[in-house]
Amino acid sequence: MLFVHGFGCDQHMWRLVAPAFADEHRIVTLDLVGAGGSDPAAWDPRRYDSLDAYADDILGVVRELDLHDVVLVGHSVSAMTGLLAAVAEPSRFAALVLIGPSPRYIDDDGYRGGFSAADIEELLASLDSNYLGWSTAMAPVIMGNAERPALGEELTASFCRMDPEIARQFARVTFLSDCRDALPEVRIPTLVLQCREDVIAPVEVGQYVADAIPDARMVLLDATGHCPHLSAPDDTIAAMRDFLGSRVGAA
Amino acid sequence: MSLADPADDAVAVHTDRARAAFLDALVLDDPVALYDSAPCGFLTTTPDGVIVKTNATFRTWVQREAADLVGETSFVDLLTVGSRLYYGTHLGPLLLMAGRVQEVALDILRPDGTRLPVLVNASLARGDDGRPRAVRIAVFDATERRSYERELLEAKQRAEELARTLQHTLIPPTVPAIAGLEVAAAYHPAGHGTDVGGDFYDVFEVGDDEWVVTLGDVCGKGYEAAIVTSLVRHTIRALCVTERSPSAVLAALDEVLQHHETDRFCTAVLLRLRREGDGWSIDIGIGGHPRPLLLRRGSAPEPCAGRGPLLGVLHDATFEESTVRLGPGDALLLYTDGITEGRRGDEMYGEDRLLATAARIGPRPHELVDALTAAVLEFQDGTLRDDVAVVALGVPG
Structure with missing residues (x-):
């Protein structure tokens, strides 16, 4: 199983869910380029100007580790990049678990994604305000401070922190993307995990994704927010187990 | 509680007038009065974000009555869309992972359409079993600070633009x-x-x-x-x-x-x-x-x-x-x-x-x-x- 985190965070966000599958699956988690512990030198603004580059990176990991029958678990924007990867190289993938997916955030002629272009500009302004804390003085703290041993403390320092320029571009690429055309191309069983209240990916968007993918089902979790794998890990695990168990010969 | 003992040498109360003022302030600002009238907004929500209680300062700032807020509204509902997105992608996960967030810049949208820029500290209270039970949020009015930060940011962008322009004048773009x-x-x-x-x-x-x-x-x-x-x-x-x-x-x-x-x-x-x-x-x-x-x-x-x-x-x-x-x-x-x-x-x-x-x-x-x-x-x-x-x-x- 390959777990891919979404915009704003890193692979630490899987720590309540991924271990539950470690007995029956090989677990692979990764930090997207620009996030978490990824090599800062790997970031190239020209390359990462569309979701395709992130999908390419996922395929790169799959090929490098020579993974087959992959169950890809993608959160938020990585639900879509994971889906793009699975469409590009279907032979490697066995199933998709999409947590809080949205193929398009901005409303569009008969489609409701929940946001306007102005809302996205507002998010970018919000990023600017909040990354004021990303100063050169903060860098050593973010890189890991030996005087702060507790996991919680460490996470406060590093989790959800990203170079402001990278965050800005990733936000733009994420929230301006449109992956609706890729949905019908998915050829593998797909689970959409949807929270009943999610300001980022509303229920109707999750339903749209489940309806557009040929072999997909949606499970509505009794949870709020955009990260059920953090706020309702047990329900998330149960729904995923149920989905994986229902597939004969699941890898 | 040495603070409660006015005779304690550590407390600099030497004159009758000062002693009276000390006792007066001590009595006036009991925990309830402090909670309601603190110079920052306080609110408590369920782990899912539904507002459980608020203080008077917060209600004044967001221009809402307690009845409109408690039990009905989530903290994210009070935010601008941009701040909601930021909450969902950053603050929410960070709070669940690390148990607290500090100095997060958000914008509250008031019923009259105006915005209140705030800085937010929040912590997650867990029960003995480790389950999240409540979120405590302190809200600070950051209007002045944020407009100053905006000016700084704009000045920085102008300076970088100028540096880039100058740099371009220093080298021929192409031979x-x-x-x-x-x-x-x-x-x-x-x-x-x-x-x-x-x-x-x-x-x-x-x-x-x-x-x-x-x-x-x-x-x-x-x-x-x-x-x-x-x-x-x-x-x-x-x-x-x-x-x-x-x-x-x-x-x-x-x-x-x-x-x-x-x-x-x-x-x-x-x-x-x-x-x-x-x-x-x-x-x-x-x-x-x-x-x-x-x-x-x-x-x-x-x-x-x-x-x-x-x-x-x-x-x-x-x-x-x-x-x-x-x-x-x-x-x-x-x-x-x-x-x-x-x-x-x-x-x-x-x-x-x-x-x-x-x-x-x-x-x-x-x-x-x-x-x-x-x-x-x-x-x-x-x-x-x-x-x-x-x-x-x-x-x-």
Whole structure:
């Protein structure tokens, strides 16, 4: 199983869910380029100007580790990049678990994604305000401070922190993307995990994704927010187990 | 509770009046009064975000009654859409993972349509079993701070824009095409490319089949160095209109720098190229700069011409001049000391590595420039300690 985190965070966000599958699956988690512990030198603004580059990176990991029958678990924007990867190289993938997916955030002629272009500009302004804390003085703290041993403390320092320029571009690429055309191309069983209240990916968007993918089902979790794998890990695990168990010969 | 004992020596209550004031404040601000009237907003939500209680300060700030908030509304519902997105992608996950967040900038949207910029601290209260039970949120009015931060951010963006613009004026964006001569050039400022540096080059036409190529290095970095760099480049251009000899141009430039208020000096190579038959005749003047490398097909690269004194330092300096001929297949390489003095720890890239790279590539201008800049960048693990400028000229054939 390959777990891919979404915009704003890193692979630490899987720590309540991924271990539950470690007995029956090989677990692979990764930090997207620009996030978490990824090599800062790997970031190239020209390359990462569309979701395709992130999908390419996922395929790169799959090929490098020579993974087959992959169950890809993608959160938020990585639900879509994971889906793009699975469409590009279907032979490697066995199933998709999409947590809080949205193929398009901005409303569009008969489609409701929940946001306007102005809302996205507002998010970018919000990023600017909040990354004021990303100063050169903060860098050593973010890189890991030996005087702060507790996991919680460490996470406060590093989790959800990203170079402001990278965050800005990733936000733009994420929230301006449109992956609706890729949905019908998915050829593998797909689970959409949807929270009943999610300001980022509303229920109707999750339903749209489940309806557009040929072999997909949606499970509505009794949870709020955009990260059920953090706020309702047990329900998330149960729904995923149920989905994986229902597939004969699941890898 | 030493604070509750007014007789305690540690509490500086010496007069009756002060003692009365102390007791008065102590009684007035009991925990309930403090909660409601604190100079910051307080609210508590369920782990899912539904508001459980708020203080009066918060309700005043968001212009809502308790009945509109409690049990019905989530904290995110009070935010602008941009802040909701930020909450969902950053604050929410961070709170669940780390148990607390601090100094997060959000905007609250009030019923009258106005926005209240706030800074938010929040912590997650867990039960004995580790399950999240409540979220405690403290909200600070950050109107003034945020408008000041916005001004700072805008000022920073303007300054960076200005630096980029200045930087563009300091280097020719592309080298002009010269009939019968292949020219390649590269300029890389030190660090991450946002500072202006002191290295420069220039290539310009002075007559039919006559060109001037110059490359140099003003000591220091930053705006002061950039001003001198600009002065040097334009002075060279002006002098070359009337003065044919590179050594005479350098002598005049030396004069100009000595009379300029700056105490910065500079080094430069100045070439005057004249097309002759199937090649070029090149007069070379050097002011304190590393000597150009001459690459002839079939022989090892070697420095040519004499070094000459620094520019802007010595009185009555004299500059030599020499002439080389570039025939088909020959090339000339100009570079700044950002190449040879590129550092890895105590080690420098050095002239030997430069000569080895030049010998390996041979007299091919574009390949030379690419290979050298790549090698020096790699030598310094991708971050240049000093500016690098390289120009290579070659006669095709």
